[in-house]
Amino acid sequence: xxxxxxxxxxxxxLQRLFxxxxxxxxxxxxxxxxxxxxxxxxxxxAAGLPHGLVxxxxxxxxxxxxxPDAGPFEHVAGPHSLKNFLFPPRExxxxxxxxxxxxxxxxxxxxxxxxxxxxxxxxxxAALAIQDRVFLEGDYVDPFYLARRKQLFVVAVNCRRAAAxxxxxxxxxGPEVTAGYDLLxxxxxxxxxxEIGSEAGATxxxxxxxxQPTCAESDLAAAREVSRELASAMAAxxxxxxxxxxxVSPQAxxxxxxxxxxxxxxxxxxxxxxxxLLLNNLEHDRWQDVAExxxxxxxxxxxxxxxxxxxxxEVADLSGDNVVRERQWASCFTAEHGQMHxxxxxxxxxxxxxxxxTHKLAGWIDQFGTSGCTGCGRCITWCPVGIDLTEEVAAIxxxxx
Amino acid sequence: MSxxxxxxxxxxxxxxxxxxxxxxxxxxxxxRDDAPGVRSYSLAxxxxxxxxxxxxxxxxxxxxxxxGIGEAAISIASPPGEHPVLxxxxxxxxxxxxxxxxxVGDDLLIRGPYGRHWPLEELAGADLxxxxxxxxxxxxxxxxxxxxxxxxxxxxxxxxxGAKTPEDLFYQSDIAQWRAAGLxxxxxxxxxxxxWEGPVGFVPQLLEQQPITAATAVITCGPEVMMRAVSTAxxxxxxxPERFWLSMERNMACATGFCGLCQFGPEFVCxxxxxxxHDQIARYLEVPNL
Numbered sequence: 001x002x003x004x005x006x007x008x009x010x011x012x013x014l015q016r017l018f019x020x021x022x023x024x025x026x027x028x029x030x031x032x033x034x035x036x037x038x039x040x041x042x043x044x045x046a047a048g049l050p051h052g053l054v055x056x057x058x059x060x061x062x063x064x065x066x067x068p069d070a071g072p073f074e075h076v077a078g079p080h081s082l083k084n085f086l087f088p089p090r091e092x093x094x095x096x097x098x099x100x101x102x103x104x105x106x107x108x109x110x111x112x113x114x115x116x117x118x119x120x121x122x123x124x125x126a127a128l129a130i131q132d133r134v135f136l137e138g139d140y141v142d143p144f145y146l147a148r149r150k151q152l153f154v155v156a157v158n159c160r161r162a163a164a165x166x167x168x169x170x171x172x173x174g175p176e177v178t179a180g181y182d183l184l185x186x187x188x189x190x191x192x193x194x195e196i197g198s199e200a201g202a203t204x205x206x207x208x209x210x211x212q213p214t215c216a217e218s219d220l221a222a223a224r225e226v227s228r229e230l231a232s233a234m235a236a237x238x239x240x241x242x243x244x245x246x247x248v249s250p251q252a253x254x255x256x257x258x259x260x261x262x263x264x265x266x267x268x269x270x271x272x273x274x275x276x277l278l279l280n281n282l283e284h285d286r287w288q289d290v291a292e293x294x295x296x297x298x299x300x301x302x303x304x305x306x307x308x309x310x311x312x313x314e315v316a317d318l319s320g321d322n323v324v325r326e327r328q329w330a331s332c333f334t335a336e337h338g339q340m341h342x343x344x345x346x347x348x349x350x351x352x353x354x355x356x357x358t359h360k361l362a363g364w365i366d367q368f369g370t371s372g373c374t375g376c377g378r379c380i381t382w383c384p385v386g387i388d389l390t391e392e393v394a395a396i397x398x399x400x401x
Numbered sequence: 402m403s404x405x406x407x408x409x410x411x412x413x414x415x416x417x418x419x420x421x422x423x424x425x426x427x428x429x430x431x432x433r434d435d436a437p438g439v440r441s442y443s444l445a446x447x448x449x450x451x452x453x454x455x456x457x458x459x460x461x462x463x464x465x466x467x468x469g470i471g472e473a474a475i476s477i478a479s480p481p482g483e484h485p486v487l488x489x490x491x492x493x494x495x496x497x498x499x500x501x502x503x504x505v506g507d508d509l510l511i512r513g514p515y516g517r518h519w520p521l522e523e524l525a526g527a528d529l530x531x532x533x534x535x536x537x538x539x540x541x542x543x544x545x546x547x548x549x550x551x552x553x554x555x556x557x558x559x560x561x562x563g564a565k566t567p568e569d570l571f572y573q574s575d576i577a578q579w580r581a582a583g584l585x586x587x588x589x590x591x592x593x594x595x596x597w598e599g600p601v602g603f604v605p606q607l608l609e610q611q612p613i614t615a616a617t618a619v620i621t622c623g624p625e626v627m628m629r630a631v632s633t634a635x636x637x638x639x640x641x642p643e644r645f646w647l648s649m650e651r652n653m654a655c656a657t658g659f660c661g662l663c664q665f666g667p668e669f670v671c672x673x674x675x676x677x678x679h680d681q682i683a684r685y686l687e688v689p690n691l
Binding site: 140351362 | 658
């Protein structure tokens with residue numbers, strides 16, 4: 001799109017953005033505070049955005065702190081991602097009815113409502129592109145994902161800060177939003193530069209942009225500078241240090257009353273030859289070491305914006321004649337994931353953590369031509385014991401060179 | 402049978418890819434008791450899906466779906482073009498036990514065929530050794546039928562088949578036909594019973610009696626431990642791993658690479674397998690609990 005289409009809006013104009021999107025037929029989904037975290041859900045009022053809040057994140061640590069000057073998008077990745085909306089945690093995929101002894105499939109009357117999601121970051125758009133590859137770009141297409149994806153409208157936001165858990169720069173997934181959006185908001189001072197990324201974006205904002213100041217070259221340069229500054233700050237971070245085993249032992253972790261969040265280590269991940277590094281170390285001692293800490297709770301797979309495993313449950317009524325098939329997220333940390341009639345393919349926590357990490361960072365490359373990791377850091381933050389994949393990879397790399 | 406009322410299916414079919422969830426209706430045309438706990442089901446497929454399902458290649462599998470019970474991946478025992486489609490199933494789980502209670506005339510749902518097949522075209526002219534353990538014979542049956550039908554396309558064809566006891570050996574009438582067609586069929590059991598005059602032991606022992614030359618190729622299906630033993634025996638006698646194919650088993654919910662359950666290292670057993678050439682997955686076969 002031509003640069004001349006970009007324009008400024010103030011925070012006070014955000015409500016008009018919501019209104020334009022709803023007028024165009026979208027349900028609006030946006031970040032908001034719930035249970036002490038910034039989550040995504042339906043939101044109609046811009047006043048409901050998490051104004052004045054910043055999220056402090058570290059391994060197993062997430063707190064919102066008040067910063068009166070903070071705008072509505074100063075938080076970074078929370079526990080939700082676009083995955084929750086395109087590939088929901090639980091969904092009905094089919095309904096069957098037995099009539100006179102014969103099974104009939106019922107047409108799915110419910111077509112998904114078009115969603116406009118306000119707030120995804122560069123890492124979220126990278127995750128969206130990865131899930132597109134998984135669900136849409138193989139020999140088969142997932143019809144449920146496709147139906148939602150086709151109707152998705154994305155109002156992306158450029159980050160101007162990074163949590164200690166963020167490492168999108170290592171994965172080439174951010175911090176700058178470069179593609180995959182309909183509209184892009186970049187916070188500059190108290191205002192936002194709005195850029196248009198699609199025909200749909202142009203249509204929706206036709207009314208919003210009316211009367212707003214258009215962006216000059218220098219304004220766009222200021223918007224680019226936001227990402228450039230953040231990128232160079234992130235790039236200046238040291239590689240994640242590998243702590244001595246004694247410091248990350250279950251005993252040490254349970255003895256520590258508070259995590260070291262006052263000055264948490266900033267993450268980065270050395271991705272050089274990472275596929276071969278991991279697949280050549282499938283029997284590394286570190287897998288057992290991490291298994292001593294891992295609770296196999298599956299939180300990392302639930303918050304991961306790209307994890308796509310699922311299982312299907314048959315839900316029948318008492319007569320057995322009416323059956324609903326529900327697909328729900330599965331996790332490679334559960335026993336069910338590796339279950340076979342002859343036993344379990346992955347009976348240990350070590351084998352399950354190895355499955356997750358090697359799939360995410362190595363196997364994914366074989367399967368989909370891309371890493372499965374965007375560097376969003378959610379798995380680090382939401383791990384109850386703060387296991388940090390960047391540290392685990394660094395430990396394997398350190399012991400392998 | 403397409404049930405999608407929205408635009409999703411139209412878009413998917415317009416661009417070529419299939420929905421993974423489209424079922425054909427199958428009616429049980431015949432049931433045969435093969436061995437204790439093992440039955441063969443001849444499935445008549447509804448006309449609109451018949452050609453696609455009957456066009457399977459040896460070594461592929463179908464998903465059999467019983468609404469309210471579940472779905473299971475079952476290898477296709479019938480050769481390409483044959484209808485009704487044959488599935489030989491051991492009752493070991495929810496779906497397969499339920500299937501064992503079904504009768505001629507009952508309906509179920511089916512989708513497929515899925516997965517990579519035995520590379521019979523590539524093996525034209527080879528001396529084939531087809532090694533099967535237990536119900537694994539079902540997933541090589543179509544390949545054996547093809548070899549019997551097109552006997553002149555191969556050199557020697559030896560079927561090595563092992564089961565726990567003599568009564569667990571099935572496909573007896575097929576075996577007679579395969580022998581009549583000029584195939585070698587050797588049987589072995591773990592535990593003999595009255596009247597058994599054949600060898601007692603495991604499939605790799607049968608392999609010892611087969612010549613292994615530059616023309617030899619081995620395809621095998623059975624428990625992982627059995628396939629491992631067969632590969633060890635074959636490689637010890639100089640067979641290169643590039644001439645050894647095996648069929649892997651994992652849990653599956655979708656069969657199309659979406660559910661993630663069947664992963665084996667970076668491979669999806671459903672679409673990169675179930676048939677793998679040994680050297681392609683050798684490094685993963687060596688890793689416990691992968």
